[in-house]
Amino acid sequence: MxxxxxxxxxxxxxxxxxxxxxxxxxxxxxxxxxxxxxxxxxxxxxxxxxxxxxxxxxxxxxxxxxxxxxxxxxxxxxxxxxxxxxxxxxxxxxxxxxxxxxxxxxxxxxxATGRRDRFALPIEDIGDVVAREGRVYEFRIRDRKSLRNGEGIRWPDLPDGTPILTLECLHFSDGTPIQFERRLVNLDVVPEVVDEAFDVVAPSRWLVDRVPWSSADHSVRAVNATAEMAALLGVEAGAACLSIRRQTMHLSRPVTLVHFLSVGDRFSLSGSSITDSATELNL
Amino acid sequence: MxxxxxxxxxxxxxxxxxxxxxxxxxxxxxxxxxxxxxxxxxxxxxxxxxxxxxxxxxxxxxxxxxxxxxxxxxxxxxxxxxxxxxxxxxxxxxxxxxxxxxxxxxxxxxxATGRRDRFALPIEDIGDVVAREGRVYEFRIRDRKSLRNGEGIRWPDLPDGTPILTLECLHFSDGTPIQFERRLVNLDVVPEVVDEAFDVVAPSRWLVDRVPWSSADHSVRAVNATAEMAALLGVEAGAACLSIRRQTMHLSRPVTLVHFLSVGDRFSLSGSSITDSATELNL
DNA sequence: CGACGGTTTATGTACATACATTATCGTCCA
DNA sequence: TGGACGATAATGTATGTACATAAACCGTCG
Incomplete structure (x- = not known):
């Protein structure tokens, strides 16, 4: 032609x-x-x-x-x-x-047929969410221990004896506690973490910056707050909370296992989620 | 060469x-x-x-x-x-x-930098989930009404007066109720739905088969069961439940707006969710 | 009639080439 | 010094060509 x-x-x-x-x-x-x-x-x-x-x-x-x-x-x-x-x-x-x-x-x-519900819900960093809502984000490390897997705590996917760091952290939006975080970090993969004080950057952010390109599996459930959690989050015992568990892997090795607990009426997962890339097409 | x-x-x-x-x-x-x-x-x-x-x-x-x-x-x-x-x-x-x-x-x-936590959680049809777990899935339509938007119920993204169908449905796993569904369907988009009895195929599945290629937005929260919901789901009032709201669009027109309420300890969202397509690469 | 095998058709990959597009980088000049 | 401007280096797109691969199709033969 x-x-x-x-x-x-x-x-x-x-x-x-x-x-x-x-x-x-x-x-x-x-x-x-x-x-x-x-x-x-x-x-x-x-x-x-x-x-x-x-x-x-x-x-x-x-x-x-x-x-x-x-x-x-x-x-x-x-x-x-x-x-x-x-x-x-x-x-x-x-x-x-x-x-x-x-x-x-x-x-x-x-x-394509049987395009089932391939909807996917984006899971964002809580700091980003709070910031986007125009609120003041803060966090506080409540507890921090170095120990070995199996000593009091067991991380199933990790061999016993592996050195791990445990962190407990509270996240605030405009001063109100909205999420409790309990995290295990594999020190074999990220030994530098022992030198990090987490006084500026939150653990999740620090890990994403340090170990990008990871995959993860999640599970999201609803649970009633225990008395202890309720006290920490400032709600009455039994309040519905969103419980998110995430294990992150890098090159088939577990990097971190984290549990988030968020107050039901102060936090929600949301997002315009698309059957893949329909938006790209502007239709 | x-x-x-x-x-x-x-x-x-x-x-x-x-x-x-x-x-x-x-x-x-x-x-x-x-x-x-x-x-x-x-x-x-x-x-x-x-x-x-x-x-x-x-x-x-x-x-x-x-x-x-x-x-x-x-x-x-x-x-x-x-x-x-x-x-x-x-x-x-x-x-x-x-x-x-x-x-x-x-x-x-x-x-790429700032690859934030772009984790995405797949949201599946409850029938698929139950079936995959090897349990018996059933559902029951509890209520069904045809009316116009604004008459008692208001669907915000739809003009008043638009004909809609409302459905209430209970989902069972091995005979135990695990999810309550309240759905609005835009009859302007899917008029055929009035002729569907939903005695075999569940509404969600029927709609996916009928109107594929849609996009949706979700929000997921944790709530305490009201007395009415608790009775329906067979739990005590106040039990933590996962509340999923989804609005589905087709060519910028709302198709269906649905609320799922699931018992916290009988249902969870989960999935190995990947920062996009890392799995494709087998790394 | 059914198994087998070759032919045909549609997609998949790779390479070569040419040109478009867009920043960046220098250079020249005011 | 700084701003305009052109050379340049990188990616982006489009076409042509050739061959590979897989599976449907079809005809033959047992």
Whole structure:
């Protein structure tokens, strides 16, 4: 085809309106009209592969292809849009990687089915949450011990005898206690922690900065506050609290095991959580 | 270079051990030794771009490059590994898309900083959870009304007068009530719901199958059970319960607003949640 | 009719090339 | 000194080409 002069499309120098898809394409007429009718028209905003992602994802959202149905193959899409197969491939492969599509060699590309509730709830650092709400965040270390695993406390996923640091910490929002934290740190992985006083940076933040790139498993439950916890958090015994347990791993080694206990009516987990990356597409 | 005959690497017909990276590469010697020393050697498993992703991500995890530091540019990596720039580009661009790296034109590629706790907790359908635990799942519709928004109940994000369906539902695990559900459904979006009896498929599942591709926002709190709820769930009043609120959207229109109330010691949210896609890399 | 095996088709990967885009870095000049 | 400005170095996008891979398809043969 007319090889070049298409890169210019990526910039701001767009001319045609949203419906006119491409500008100087040679064969106007039937093909583009079909596209417009099908609602498949490109919008001219951003790179071509992004436009194609949006066009295809938009059609799926609008029910043009139902779950499980087959999409046109790369060659067909490529000639429909008048772009190379690689460009279509990039767009479709990305949608597949994001979970919208399933691709099988020889069989074709299908709208993903059984997209179950893949909703995910972001779990943020409490300091960030408090700060974002415009409140004053403070914390206080209540207790700190060095010991070995199995001596009084047992960290299941860690061999007995491993040196660990235990921390107890209270978190405040505008002076009100909102969360109690009890943490174990693996000293084999982070020996430097013994020299850290935690008078400025909170343990969670310190660990994230020090040992990034980790994975974790969580569990979130509701529990009634014990008398001791209730006293610490300044609520009456039995108040509903959110209990979050998190174990963090780095290269398959446990780094830290932490229990958060938050007062129910002073703290909530929340977030606009998306079935993966639907927002990226601006639909 | 020696253009072809490299595709064979993607298959199973690998020959060299994990340390020998490529096979018939022309210039053996210093380059590959450097790679091995640097721990950057490819492992020969899977496509080249995946191997490069693993090699680079692995080095970051091992602290070879710290947060904020700059990586070699595409040309350097390309000659290091003896692959084309496109292949390196694909690997690095994917790592950037997954949040591990930040790229700036002319400036270079950097290890992402401030990777905050982007942990995400998957929120599953309760039927799936119960079934996976090997228990018997049942549900019972307790109440069902058709009305208009504002008549007794108000759904904030929906205009007054919009027809809605309200549902109340109890979920059981092995006969024990574990969750109460109160749901509003936007009849403008899903009018078919009035013809659905929900005698086989639970409302959440029905809606997911019917209106996929949605986004949602959640909030999770801990509350003490009211007397009424306690009676329904078979616990004493005041028992700690997990309260999950979810509003689901489709093409910017609210579809359903649902409140789940789960008994604290019979239900927990949990999941191995990963800072994005670290698991994909098998590190 | 069913097992087997070759053909075909659609996706997957890799490389080469070309050009666009965007900061950064120097340099020159006021 | 400092600001404009152009060279430059990095990533970003698009196309063409070639081959690999997997699985569906189909025809043949037992």
């Amino acid at each position: 007319q090889g070049l002069a298409r890169q210019g499309l990526t910039g701001q120098d767009r001319d045609g309106g949203p419906a006119s898809t491409q500008d100087g394409r040679a064969s106007v007429g039937p093909v583009q009209d079909d596209l417009v009718l099908a609602g498949l028209a490109l919008d001219g905003r951003g790179p071509l592969f992004d436009q194609i992602k949006r066009a295809v994802a938009g059609q799926i959202l609008r029910g043009r292809w139902l779950a499980g149905e087959r999409l046109p193959n790369e060659a067909e899409l490529s000639s429909l849009y008048g772009v190379s197969r690689q460009t279509v491939h990039k767009a479709i492969a990305l949608l597949a990687r994001e979970g919208f599509l399933v691709r099988r060699r020889r069989a074709g590309t299908f709208v | 020696q253009g072809l005959a490299r595709q064979g690497l993607t298959g199973q017909d690998r020959d060299g051990g994990p340390a020998s990276t490529q096979d018939g590469r022309a210039s053996v010697g210093p380059v590959q030794d450097d790679l091995v020393l640097a721990g950057l050697a490819l492992d020969g498993r899977g496509p080249l771009f995946d191997q490069i992703k693993r090699a680079v991500a692995g080095q970051i995890l091992r602290g070879r490059w710290l947060a904020g530091e700059r990586l070699p540019n595409e040309a350097e990596l390309s000659s290091l590994y003896g692959v084309s720039r496109q292949t390196v580009h694909k690997a690095i661009a994917l790592l950037a898309r997954e949040g591990f790296l930040v790229r700036r034109r002319r400036a270079g590629t950097f290890v």
